[in-house]
Amino acid sequence: MGIEIIKKFAKENNVPIMHDEGINFLMEFIKENNIKSILEIGSAIGFSSIMMANVNSNIIVDTIELDKERYDIALKNIKYFNLENRISIYNLDALDFKSNKKYDLIFIDGPKAQYNKHFHYFKNNLNENGYFIFDNINFHGMVDNPELTKNRNTKALVRKIKTFREGMLNSDYDVRYYKEIGDGIMVVSKKNSEIISLF
Numbered sequence: 001m002g003i004e005i006i007k008k009f010a011k012e013n014n015v016p017i018m019h020d021e022g023i024n025f026l027m028e029f030i031k032e033n034n035i036k037s038i039l040e041i042g043s044a045i046g047f048s049s050i051m052m053a054n055v056n057s058n059i060i061v062d063t064i065e066l067d068k069e070r071y072d073i074a075l076k077n078i079k080y081f082n083l084e085n086r087i088s089i090y091n092l093d094a095l096d097f098k099s100n101k102k103y104d105l106i107f108i109d110g111p112k113a114q115y116n117k118h119f120h121y122f123k124n125n126l127n128e129n130g131y132f133i134f135d136n137i138n139f140h141g142m143v144d145n146p147e148l149t150k151n152r153n154t155k156a157l158v159r160k161i162k163t164f165r166e167g168m169l170n171s172d173y174d175v176r177y178y179k180e181i182g183d184g185i186m187v188v189s190k191k192n193s194e195i196i197s198l199f
């Protein structure tokens with residue numbers, strides 16, 4: 001079984017996982033910036049954590065998943081890939097994860113409505129020269145074109161993502177917004193830390 005089986009399972013069971021362009025960006029970023037420790041919010045069935053851990057055998061990943069069923073599948077997949085020594089998965093609400101550990105990269109891919117909350121909650125877990133990465137910053141193009149949805153909940157979600165995006169772009173952080181990559185990716189670091197630009 002290769003990683004393609006996990007992708008197929010995700011597709012058939014409507015499990016949202018990162019698209020090729022986004023995951024390729026993430027893996028390249030990890031390689032170029034010599035990332036060694038990663039915290040991920042939103043493991044789903046372990047696809048992205050396995051891909052990230054496979055960039056290099058020194059990489060350690062802690063990943064959090066709220067849904068028990070997905071957590072169980074992720075655990076099996078992680079074991080299948082013999083990565084249980086380097087990937088630790090926690091079946092928790094992200095906001096119940098309490099740790100003083102510092103990470104080189106915090107990849108936020110959990111509930112989109114909570115991006116701002118999660119950013120502030122995990123800020124202290126970021127190494128001085130570390131990075132946050134957020135996926136789905138365009139939310140299927142709806143952040144810039146809210147008329148694409150008529151659903152009230154989706155409209156509210158899209159507004160939240162927009163407020164978060166604008167807040168970050170106007171903040172004191174160093175923010176790179178890769179609008180054209182995947183569903184929109186944002187890389188955030190403290191000012192003065194050096195982001196190795198990929199493009």
Ligand SMILES: C[S@@+](CC[C@H](N)C(=O)[O-])C[C@H]1O[C@@H](n2cnc3c(N)ncnc32)[C@H](O)[C@@H]1O
Pocket residue numbers: 016017018041042043044045046047048049064065066067070092093094095109110111
């Ligand atoms: C987009 S999926 C993650 C995909 C995964 N990173 C990948 O690319 O393989 C988001 C996941 O976040 C989980 N989630 C939702 N709310 C959460 C919370 N409060 N804490 C932790 N995980 C949560 C969902 O159950 C879902 O599996």
